[in-house]
Amino acid sequence: MTGAAAGRAALGVRLGGGVWIFLGPALLLMLAVYLAPLIDTAVISLHPNTPAGIDRSHWTTANFLRLVDTYYWGVLVRTLRVSIIITLLSVLLAYPVAVWLAGLGPRGQTWAILVYMSPWFVNAVVKSFGWTLILGNNGLVNNGLRALGLIDTPLRLMLNETGIVIGLLPGHFLFVLLPLWAALKGLDGNLRWAAMTLGARPWQVFLRVTVPLTLPALLAGAIINFTMNMAAFAAPALLGGTRTRVLSFIAYQVNLEELNWPFGGALAVAMLVVTLGFVMLAQGITARGLAGPRR
Amino acid sequence: MVATAPAGLEASSLVKRFGGTAAVDGIDVSVRPGEFFTVLGPSGCGKTTFLRLVAGILTPDSGRIAIGGADVSQAPIWARRIGLVFQNYALFPHMTVAQNVAFGLAMRRVPRAERGPRVERALATVRLEGYGRRKPSELSGGQQQRVALARAIVVEPDLLLLDEPLSNLDARLREDMRSELADLQHRLGITTVLVTHDIHEAFSLSDRVAVMRAGRVEQVGAPTEIYDRPANRFVAGFLGPVNEWTGQVQRVQGGVAEIMLDGLRTCRVAALPGSAAGDAATVVLRPERLALAPALATPAPTMSAAGALAGRIDQVAHLGNLVNYRIALDGRMLLAQALPERSGALAVGTPVRLSWDDADLAAVAP
Amino acid sequence: MKRTLTFFNLLMIVYVVAPIILVVWMSFTPSMRFEVPIASFSLRWYQELFSYDAFIDSAWLSLRLGLLSALIATALGFLAAYGLVRGRPPGSAVLLGLFTAPLIVPAVVYGIAMLQFTNLVGLYGAFPALLAAHVVIVLPFAVRTLLAALEGQGPELEWAAMSLGARRRHAVLLVTLPLCLRGMVSAFLFCFLISFSEVTVTLFMAGPAHQTLPVRIFNYVSDRIDPTMAAVSALIVLVSVALVLVLNRLGALGTVRK
Numbered sequence: 001m002t003g004a005a006a007g008r009a010a011l012g013v014r015l016g017g018g019v020w021i022f023l024g025p026a027l028l029l030m031l032a033v034y035l036a037p038l039i040d041t042a043v044i045s046l047h048p049n050t051p052a053g054i055d056r057s058h059w060t061t062a063n064f065l066r067l068v069d070t071y072y073w074g075v076l077v078r079t080l081r082v083s084i085i086i087t088l089l090s091v092l093l094a095y096p097v098a099v100w101l102a103g104l105g106p107r108g109q110t111w112a113i114l115v116y117m118s119p120w121f122v123n124a125v126v127k128s129f130g131w132t133l134i135l136g137n138n139g140l141v142n143n144g145l146r147a148l149g150l151i152d153t154p155l156r157l158m159l160n161e162t163g164i165v166i167g168l169l170p171g172h173f174l175f176v177l178l179p180l181w182a183a184l185k186g187l188d189g190n191l192r193w194a195a196m197t198l199g200a201r202p203w204q205v206f207l208r209v210t211v212p213l214t215l216p217a218l219l220a221g222a223i224i225n226f227t228m229n230m231a232a233f234a235a236p237a238l239l240g241g242t243r244t245r246v247l248s249f250i251a252y253q254v255n256l257e258e259l260n261w262p263f264g265g266a267l268a269v270a271m272l273v274v275t276l277g278f279v280m281l282a283q284g285i286t287a288r289g290l291a292g293p294r295r
Numbered sequence: 296m297v298a299t300a301p302a303g304l305e306a307s308s309l310v311k312r313f314g315g316t317a318a319v320d321g322i323d324v325s326v327r328p329g330e331f332f333t334v335l336g337p338s339g340c341g342k343t344t345f346l347r348l349v350a351g352i353l354t355p356d357s358g359r360i361a362i363g364g365a366d367v368s369q370a371p372i373w374a375r376r377i378g379l380v381f382q383n384y385a386l387f388p389h390m391t392v393a394q395n396v397a398f399g400l401a402m403r404r405v406p407r408a409e410r411g412p413r414v415e416r417a418l419a420t421v422r423l424e425g426y427g428r429r430k431p432s433e434l435s436g437g438q439q440q441r442v443a444l445a446r447a448i449v450v451e452p453d454l455l456l457l458d459e460p461l462s463n464l465d466a467r468l469r470e471d472m473r474s475e476l477a478d479l480q481h482r483l484g485i486t487t488v489l490v491t492h493d494i495h496e497a498f499s500l501s502d503r504v505a506v507m508r509a510g511r512v513e514q515v516g517a518p519t520e521i522y523d524r525p526a527n528r529f530v531a532g533f534l535g536p537v538n539e540w541t542g543q544v545q546r547v548q549g550g551v552a553e554i555m556l557d558g559l560r561t562c563r564v565a566a567l568p569g570s571a572a573g574d575a576a577t578v579v580l581r582p583e584r585l586a587l588a589p590a591l592a593t594p595a596p597t598m599s600a601a602g603a604l605a606g607r608i609d610q611v612a613h614l615g616n617l618v619n620y621r622i623a624l625d626g627r628m629l630l631a632q633a634l635p636e637r638s639g640a641l642a643v644g645t646p647v648r649l650s651w652d653d654a655d656l657a658a659v660a661p
Numbered sequence: 662m663k664r665t666l667t668f669f670n671l672l673m674i675v676y677v678v679a680p681i682i683l684v685v686w687m688s689f690t691p692s693m694r695f696e697v698p699i700a701s702f703s704l705r706w707y708q709e710l711f712s713y714d715a716f717i718d719s720a721w722l723s724l725r726l727g728l729l730s731a732l733i734a735t736a737l738g739f740l741a742a743y744g745l746v747r748g749r750p751p752g753s754a755v756l757l758g759l760f761t762a763p764l765i766v767p768a769v770v771y772g773i774a775m776l777q778f779t780n781l782v783g784l785y786g787a788f789p790a791l792l793a794a795h796v797v798i799v800l801p802f803a804v805r806t807l808l809a810a811l812e813g814q815g816p817e818l819e820w821a822a823m824s825l826g827a828r829r830r831h832a833v834l835l836v837t838l839p840l841c842l843r844g845m846v847s848a849f850l851f852c853f854l855i856s857f858s859e860v861t862v863t864l865f866m867a868g869p870a871h872q873t874l875p876v877r878i879f880n881y882v883s884d885r886i887d888p889t890m891a892a893v894s895a896l897i898v899l900v901s902v903a904l905v906l907v908l909n910r911l912g913a914l915g916t917v918r919k
Contacts, residue, residue: 022744023756026737026800030759033793037778038770044777097673100666112670114909119677121905123858125875126894129882130680133687133891140683170677202662231767233861234875238882248769248861256865261777268773272766279765352820372823379824385817389839398835399825450825 038272045265054262063266072250079247082161082236083229086169087222090176094218095211098181116177119170128238131167132158135239159241167239172228176221183217184210216285223282227275247271301328301486302363302453304349309358311344318344320510322358326488331480333489333497336507337533343458345507346490350456351375363453373402375454378447378485382459384439386431392418392442393427399450417449418442420479437468444476448483455480457489461496473499494534498522506530524565527660528577537579538629544574552658554578559604559625564656577659582630584655587620590646604649611640622647685898688891706892716893719877723857726873730795731803731852737796738803738848739841743833745804746811747819757808761801771798772865779866786868794862799852806851806913810844811837847913854904857897 020027048060066072097116101109119127134140135157142154157163187210195205233248240246245253247267255264304326311319318341326332334342347353349360351372360368367375387395393414400410418424421441431439440460447455460476461469477500480487491497497504498518505515506529514526525531528539540556544566547553552566554576564578590605606624618640620631629649641647691703710716741760745753763771775794776785784790814837822832838845860875867876874897878890908914 019744019748019750022740022748023750024740026741026760026804027756029737029793029796029800030762033775034762034771034797035759037774038766040778040781041770041774093673096666096669100670103663103666110909112674114905114914115674116677117914118681118902118905121854121858122681122901123860123875123894123897125860125879125882126684126897127680129878129890129894130684132882133683134680167680173677227765227767231769233769233864234879238879248767251769251773252865255773255776264773265777268770272770275765275767275770350820350824372820373826373828375824377824379821381817381821383817385821387818387822387836387840398822398827402822402826402831446821446825 041265042269044261045263045269047262049260049262060262063263064270066263067266067270075245075247075250078161078244079230082164082168082246083226085161086165086172086229087176087226089165089169090173090225091218091222093173094176094180094221097177098184101177101181102184113178113181117174120172120174124171124232124234125238127171128167128235131163131235131239135163135166158239160244161240163239163241164236164244164246167235168229168232171235172225172232175225175228176218179217179221180214183214187213220282220286223278223285227278231271231275301484303328303330303486304332304454304488305359305361305364306345306349307359309345309348309360310356311341311348311353312356317341317510319348319355322507322510322512324505324512324515326486327502328363328486329484330502331477331487331489331500333491333501333504334507335491335494335497335504338492340507341510342490342492342507344510346456346458346488349454349488350377350379376450376452378450378452378455380440380443380447380455380457380460382462384431384443384463386439386442386446388431390431391427392423392429392431392434395431395442396427396446396449399446403450413449414445417445420448420483421445422475436464437472440464440472441475444479448479448485453486455485455487457487459491459493460489462491462493469496476500506533508533523581523655524657525579525659528579531579531657531659536582536630538582538585540578540580542576542578544570544572544576546572552576554658562653562656564653564658567658567660570658575661577661578656579659580651580656582619582632583617584651585629585631586650587622587631587633587641587647588650589641590648606647606649608641608643608645608647611643613640620647622649624649681898684891685895688888688895690888690891693887706888709889710892710896713889715872716874716877716889719872719874720896722871723874726792726795727853727856729792730799730856731849733792733796734799734803734852735807735845735849738800738807738852739838739845742804742807742811743837746808747816757804760804763798764801768798768859768861769865772862775862775866785866786870788871791863791867791871794866795856795859798859798862799855802851802855803848806848807841807844810841810847814840843911844913847908847911850904850908850911851913854901854908857900857904 044054045063046059046061048055048058048062067076101112104112132139136142137154139157141157142151145151145155157166191209191213192205195209196202200208231248232246233252236244236246237249237252240249248271251264251267251271254260254267258264304324306322306324309319309322309324310317320341322341322345324332324334324345334345336342344353348355349362351367351370351374355368358368359366362375362377387398390398396414396417397410400413405413414427415424418427421444423438423441423445426434426438426442431442434442440463443460457476461472464472473496480500489497489500501518503515503517504521506513506521508529514521514530516524521530522534525534531537531539540559542554542556545553545555545561547566547570550566551563552570553561553563555561556578562578567576570576587606604624606622606629608620609623609628610621612619613635616634617632618635620633620641622629622631631649688706689702689704691701691705738760741756744750745757750756771794775790779785779787779790818836818840819829819832822836823829827835858875859873860879863871863873864876864879867873872880874893878893881890905914
């Protein structure tokens with residue numbers, strides 16, 4: 001018998017429904033302030049918007065059909081493009097970082113990870129502000145290059161997709177790095193030696209042993225990274241400028257400037273569905289884990 | 296220290312299921328007041344579940360538990376007046392030794408003035424005077440064990456429940472704690488139920504032992520009783536290696552069965568209840584009861600006429616004070632345990648003559 | 662090989678921390694423009710900062726919001742984690758999924774939902790609504806941290822306490838809770854950190870009356886650019902880094918990884 005089974009019986013029998021005394025407060029909060037608003041928004045997205053406000057007596061799918069309008073479609077494609085670029089770059093950069101981390105001592109790893117995590121825990125607005133100081137026309141990079149006489153006109157490093165990619169990548173990098181690092185550490189070190197005794201060179205070991213065995217973790221991390229990129233708000237808003245808008249900023253404009261809540265709701269629902277779909281995909285990959293097909 | 300008369304424990308038709316499987320499947324056990332009673336069995340046999348049912352950590356699906364005559368089947372754990380000692384001791388790491396021991400007194404609303412002296416007494420009982428201000432983490436495993444005991448007995452429980460209390464100690468310490476535990480139980484006269492998988496622990500501590508398998512009690516009895524007269528093959532084998540013969544009951548008379556062993560010879564053993572002529576029978580013999588002598592030596596006069604069988608030593612293992620032999624006999628192997636000969640153990644290949652006293656044989660249920 | 666890796670990682674580290682370091686460095690500039698101070702340092706923008714009532718108000722708001730939401734979320738999180746670990750009621754997985762959903766559901770989506778919902782129930786721009794939203798946002802961190810703390814403890818200590826006559830509430834208060842203290846502190850600090858850094862949901866639902874520090878900066882970035890912003894940002898960085906160092910010491914950062 002397991003401890004879990006005993007635990008269930010102990011509390012379940014003694015308290016009966018008493019377990020809900022413990023779960024009740026958090027559950028009530030989540031139902032009232034989380035699920036209810038999300039459901040309300042989903043309902044609003046199915047109503048037409050009229051000059052007099054939301055027409056709750058009629059139902060429509062028009063808000064969702066509008067998502068494929070040329071303008072919004074373009075925004076969606078840009079959001080996808082930027083997100084995918086960031087994820088691909090993160091994956092490429094994560095391997096050398098993870099391998100380096102795994103080679104450090106325990107203390108060194110802790111600190112290095114802390115450094116790589118720092119962009120995540122420092123406020124996105126603050127970071128973006130920092131990036132404007134670096135990437136702007138009078139920023140550190142352009143001033144530096146001008147002082148060196150390498151350029152005459154400033155490079156456009158922000159207020160475009162480049163700016164979004166540069167600014168967003170570090171903040172979500174850890175979602176690729178940490179699972180990969182954990183998978184690397186979990187690898188049986190003898191596998192390397194086994195492969196080498198069989199005549200494999202280090203790079204062959206990396207490509208034929210390390211990469212395949214860490215792929216599930218990497219993939220799961222990459223998907224999470226991708227959904228974070230899709231949903232990011234402050235950094236794209238500040239670094240993308242007025243012409244390079246992404247989905248989340250359009251959602252801000254529609255809801256807070258145009259006050260078109262049914263359409264804003266449709267945007268929210270679309271983002272939610274896409275995100276949950278990808279997260280489930282990632283969970284499927286993680287659940288299959290390293291037990292998945294191997295070579 | 297125990298002011299009231301010791302209480303007994305009665306468990307009847309106790310059943311506890313987890314999912315589809317019954318961890319405890321109809322247990323009837325009666326522990327006498329003041330007795331040291333052990334529930335012995337392999338891991339997964341349901342002995343821990345049984346203990347948790349008695350403690351009130353779990354509630355039975357059916358059946359009845361009575362402590363000191365009072366039905367406590369549905370009583371919550373805190374109302375059962377039990378002392379519980381865990382395998383990992385479960386000392387409160389954020390409290391001192393004294394605070395640990397005083398916890399139960401505070402919970403049972405013992406007046407504050409009484410607590411100090413009682414904690415002191417309990418610590419003295421387990422020979423830990425002066426350790427009150429230490430934290431559990433500053434103590435050795437054996438000392439932690441004794442604190443757990445002191446914490447359990449200070450509230451003067453009706454029943455002391457010990458869940459594999461010695462299994463986290465190293466071998467030497469375990470020996471010491473075993474005798475200390477026996478001594479303590481004897482002095483306090485507190486009814487004690489021990490759960491263990493360790494046969495030596497069970498035998499050296501207990502007045503009576505219940506052997507469990509797959510949620511059921513297979514046999515209850517004093518240690519020598521269950522060792523020498525195991526009720527069935529499982530109990531016989533679980534308590535130690537046995538030589539086993541199958542045979543047929545020839546006749547039963549006055550509680551004695553005459554059994555033909557594998558066509559080898561007949562023997563007379565105490566009959567199993569209800570056995571009759573023609574039944575298949577299993578007969579066991581402990582290796583230390585199988586006598587052997589080099590075949591070249593003159594036959595020992597004590598050997599029964601029906602006795603001596605000729606065999607050959609197949610394998611020898613020295614245990615220091617004893618020697619284990621495996622002996623080939625008519626295409627099967629027998630085990631024997633003997634004191635070493637003065638000249639050393641018998642060598643592999645030595646022809647030997649085997650004999651036993653029929654009184655050492657036991658007929659067991661399959 | 663090893664050298665190349667180390668060199669690459671040094672570049673990478675410079676890249677990821679550059680904006681953070683720069684903001685802090687820039688906040689000490691004596692000049693009116695954004696110039697990296699090299700020769701002379703000045704605290705004038707910090708002094709300037711304290712004359713902006715708006716920033717002071719925002720700082721207080723962020724502080725109040727962070728402390729209150731962390732307090733409530735830690736309490737709710739402990740109860741919920743306790744119920745999940747010791748009770749394992751039917752649907753535990755679903756409940757845990759619900760409690761940690763704000764980690765997955767994009768903040769923009771929840772922000773839109775709260776904007777529309779608070780208007781529906783007439784609480785738009787009200788502090789209690791904003792506080793409730795922050796509790797929801799930080800709750801996953803409290804639940805996860807305390808789940809880990811409780812799972813590490815096992816039920817035996819509570820059983821021991823209860824066998825000695827303690828009722829469940831006494832066992833929880835006298836044994837479980839004191840032993841979870843580290844987890845409670847971690848959960849509280851973690852929640853505060855997350856609330857303190859929250860921008861998106863707050864921006865959508867808070868209304869003009871409740872601009873937290875990050876929201877204030879977000880709104881200022883477009884029209885007013887002076888090094889005061891760097892000073893505010895540097896203060897935020899300082900608070901975040903301090904909290905993270907404490908959390909790291911408490912071993913609480915592992916919960917991010919899952």
